[in-house]
Amino acid sequence: MSAITRDEVAHLARLSRLALADDELDHFAAQLDQIVGAVARVAEVAADDIPPSSHALPLANVFRPDDVRPGLTPEGALSGAPAVEDDRFRVPRILGEEE
Amino acid sequence: MSLIRKTAAELGALVASREVTAVEVTQAHLDRIAEVDGRVNAxxxxxxxxALAQARSIDERIAAGETLGPLAGVxxxxKDVFTTTGMPTTAGSKILEGWRPPYDATVTRRLREAGLVILGKTNLDEFAMGSSTENSAYGPTHNPWDLDRIPGGSSGGSSAAVSAYEAPLSTGTDTGGSIRQPAAVTGxxxxxxxxxxxxxxxxxxxASSLDTPGPFARNVLDAAxxxxxxxxxxxxxxxxxxxxxxPVVEAARNADVAGMRVGVVKEFGGEGYQPGVLARFNEAVELLESLGAKVVEVSCPTFSYALPAYYLIxxxxxxxxxxxxDAMRYGLRVGDDGTRSAEEVMALxxxxxxxxxxxxRIMLxxxxxxSGYYDAYYGQAQKVRTLIMRDFEAAFHQVDVLVSPTTPTTAFPIGERADDPMAMYLADLCTIPTNLAGNAAISVxxxxxxxxxxxxxxxVMAPVxxxxxxxxxxxxxxxxxxxxxxxxxxxxxxxx
Incomplete structure (x- = not known):
C-alpha cells in the first residue's frame, strides 16, 4: 500500500515548512516508507460501521465568564522574541516581491 | 541513613517536625547531583x-508555625517540557534553546504551592517523542543501573534522576508510555x-488528546x-x-487486593518479549493470586492494532x-538576512x-x-481507537484491573535502536492502549x-x-x- 518516494518526501517537507537537504530526503524516504508500511495494518481491522474517536473522553465546549483578568505584559509577551521593534514582533517579509 | 536514600514522605515529615531543615535536604540532593550527574546526564x-532559596522559605514558614502539605521542603x-518562570524550558530541542517562559505551567504552579523544591529541569526526547532519551538535542541520559543503556523515554531524565537518588520525586508526561516505560527500565x-x-x-x-502529566517516585506512596x-x-x-x-494516597496506604479481580491481557506476551521479562511478570501474577486476588485471562483483540493506530494519531x-x-514569536530564528521571506526563514x-x-513525525x-490518505490512515486509526476503548470497557466488566509487563524488554544499549524507528516504537507496545483509551495505569x-x-x-491498568x-x-x-x-x-x- 505504501510507496513513499523521494518526491513525496520533498512534497511533505514543503507542506511541513522543513527545508531538508538532499541526503535527508533519501534517508527519510526509506524510513517513512517502512513506517507507513507498518502502520497501514490498521486497514486490516473491519471498522466500516465504527464511529471514529478523536478523544477518549466525551468532551463538551468549556466557557468562562467574560471577565477582565490580568494577562501577559507586552514585555512578557515579547521576552522570547527573536526580533522586536516598537513593542511588536519584527518578522521577515510576508508577501512576495510581486504582490 | 543518608538524606538522599529517604522516601519523600519521610523527608516531608522530617522537615515538618524540624528534625531536618529543607535547606539540608536540598543541599544533600544538590551534592548528589554534583557527584553523579556528569555521568548520568539526567x-x-x-x-x-x-532551590536553596525555595528551601529557606519553606523552613521560615514552618518556623513561623505554618502547617504545610506533606511534601513541603521535599x-x-x-521534566523540561513544563513551562517554568525563572528557569529555561527547552523540551529537549534546539528550537527552544535558552527560552525562558513568561508563565508557569499549572503543574509547576501546584508544585510550588505544595512547597516542593524544584532542583532543576530534566532531559527528555525532543518534544517528548521517543522511548530512550537519545532524541534529546542535549545528549542522551544514561541508565543508573548500567550507564551504557537507555533510561527509557521520553521522560528519561526524570526516571534516571530518581533512580540515581538525585531527587526523591520527579514529574513526567505520558503520551504513549513516556512515564511507565522509563520507570520500568530504571526500577x-x-x-x-x-x-x-x-x-x-x-x-x-x-499530541493533545493523549498527553498526560504524572509522577515518578521510588515507592508507590510517594508517587501517590x-x-x-x-x-x-x-x-x-x-x-x-x-x-x-x-483517593490515591488512601489506596497506596491500603494495599489490600484480597477479592480483587485481576485480568491478564492475553495479547501481551509471546514473540518479541524477553523471556526474563515474562518470567518476572508471571511471578507477579502468582504473587497477586497468593495475596487473595482472583486472576483470570482476558482477551482484548484490537490491542494488537494499538501501536499502528498510535503512530498515525x-x-x-x-x-x-x-x-x-514558526520562528516569529519565540525560539530560534535562522536565515533572516533581510532578503528571505517569512516562509523561507520558517523552513530554514x-x-x-x-x-x-x-x-x-511531522512529515508522517x-x-x-x-487529502486522499486521510480516510485510510487518520480516519481508520480513529475507528481503531474506538474499538480499543470498547475492548477496555468489556474487560473492565469482567475485572477490576488489567495487568501486563510494562515493556517487552529491559533497557537496551544506547545506540542500538537509534536509527531504526520501528524497533524503537516497539518499546511502547504494552503502554499505548491506555493512552488511546484515556484510562489510568502504573508501572511498579x-x-x-x-x-x-x-x-x-x-x-497495572484501571478504568477512567x-x-x-x-x-x-x-x-x-x-x-x-x-x-x-x-x-x-x-x-x-x-x-x-
Whole structure:
C-alpha cells in the first residue's frame, strides 16, 4: 500500500515548512516508507460501521465568564522574541516581491 | 541513613517536625547531583541558588508555625517540557534553546504551592517523542543501573534522576508510555493518571488528546502523594476533568487486593518479549493470586492494532501542534538576512531546530492527514481507537484491573535502536492502549530479568478515574516483593 518516494518526501517537507537537504530526503524516504508500511495494518481491522474517536473522553465546549483578568505584559509577551521593534514582533517579509 | 536514600514522605515529615531543615535536604540532593550527574546526564538545568532559596522559605514558614502539605521542603526534578518562570524550558530541542517562559505551567504552579523544591529541569526526547532519551538535542541520559543503556523515554531524565537518588520525586508526561516505560527500565514507580486528571496547561504539546502529566517516585506512596499534589481540575485546560482527584494516597496506604479481580491481557506476551521479562511478570501474577486476588485471562483483540493506530494519531496531532514553532514569536530564528521571506526563514529554522525524529513525525502526520490518505490512515486509526476503548470497557466488566509487563524488554544499549524507528516504537507496545483509551495505569518494579540483571516493570491498568486501583495493587505488590527481597529493588542497583 505504501510507496513513499523521494518526491513525496520533498512534497511533505514543503507542506511541513522543513527545508531538508538532499541526503535527508533519501534517508527519510526509506524510513517513512517502512513506517507507513507498518502502520497501514490498521486497514486490516473491519471498522466500516465504527464511529471514529478523536478523544477518549466525551468532551463538551468549556466557557468562562467574560471577565477582565490580568494577562501577559507586552514585555512578557515579547521576552522570547527573536526580533522586536516598537513593542511588536519584527518578522521577515510576508508577501512576495510581486504582490 | 543518608538524606538522599529517604522516601519523600519521610523527608516531608522530617522537615515538618524540624528534625531536618529543607535547606539540608536540598543541599544533600544538590551534592548528589554534583557527584553523579556528569555521568548520568539526567538534568538539563540545575538551579542550586533558586532551590536553596525555595528551601529557606519553606523552613521560615514552618518556623513561623505554618502547617504545610506533606511534601513541603521535599526536592523534585521537573521534566523540561513544563513551562517554568525563572528557569529555561527547552523540551529537549534546539528550537527552544535558552527560552525562558513568561508563565508557569499549572503543574509547576501546584508544585510550588505544595512547597516542593524544584532542583532543576530534566532531559527528555525532543518534544517528548521517543522511548530512550537519545532524541534529546542535549545528549542522551544514561541508565543508573548500567550507564551504557537507555533510561527509557521520553521522560528519561526524570526516571534516571530518581533512580540515581538525585531527587526523591520527579514529574513526567505520558503520551504513549513516556512515564511507565522509563520507570520500568530504571526500577522505579511511574504513574500515568486518567487523561484530563492532571492539567496540560503550560505543558508543551506533543499530541493533545493523549498527553498526560504524572509522577515518578521510588515507592508507590510517594508517587501517590505527588499525584495528589499536582492533579485536579484546572479551568485553564479545556480537557481537564471537573471531578475530585481519586483517593490515591488512601489506596497506596491500603494495599489490600484480597477479592480483587485481576485480568491478564492475553495479547501481551509471546514473540518479541524477553523471556526474563515474562518470567518476572508471571511471578507477579502468582504473587497477586497468593495475596487473595482472583486472576483470570482476558482477551482484548484490537490491542494488537494499538501501536499502528498510535503512530498515525500521535504524529497527526504533532504535525499540527508543532506548527507553532514558526520562528516569529519565540525560539530560534535562522536565515533572516533581510532578503528571505517569512516562509523561507520558517523552513530554514525548523530544519535547523528540529531533530530527525521530530521531522519524521511531522512529515508522517502531514502524510496521514493529506487529502486522499486521510480516510485510510487518520480516519481508520480513529475507528481503531474506538474499538480499543470498547475492548477496555468489556474487560473492565469482567475485572477490576488489567495487568501486563510494562515493556517487552529491559533497557537496551544506547545506540542500538537509534536509527531504526520501528524497533524503537516497539518499546511502547504494552503502554499505548491506555493512552488511546484515556484510562489510568502504573508501572511498579517486579524484579530483575535473569539474562541481564536489569529491572522489569509490572503494569497495572484501571478504568477512567479509578486511578486509586493502580495504587492499591501497586502498593500490595511492592509490599510483598520488598518483604521477599529484603528491601527495594533499587537497593540492589550497582553503586554509581
Amino acid at each position: 538534568f538539563l538545568h540545575v538551579d542550586a541558588e533558586s 526536592p523534585i526534578a521537573h 522505579i514507580v511511574g504513574m500515568k493518571p486518567t487523561y484530563g486528571g492532571s492539567s496540560r496547561y503550560g505543558l508543551i504539546a506533543f 502523594l505527588l499525584h495528589e499534589a499536582f492533579s485536579g481540575h484546572d479551568p485553564l485546560d479545556s480537557t481537564s476533568i471537573d471531578a475530585p482527584v481519586p 500521535a504524529p497527526s496531532e504533532c504535525s499540527s501542534n508543532l506548527a507553532r514553532f 529554522t525548523r530544519a535547523a531546530g528540529f531533530g530527525p525524529e521530530v521531522k519524521r 502526520g502531514t502524510y496521514a492527514l493529506s 518494579p517486579c524484579g530483575l530479568a535473569d539474562e541481564d540483571g536489569l529491572p522489569v516493570g509490572l503494569q 478515574l479509578a486511578d486509586d486501583r493502580c495504587y492499591r495493587v501497586g502498593a500490595a505488590v511492592e509490599k510483598a516483593f520488598e518483604s521477599r527481597w529484603g528491601g527495594s529493588l533499587l537497593s540492589r542497583a550497582p553503586a554509581l
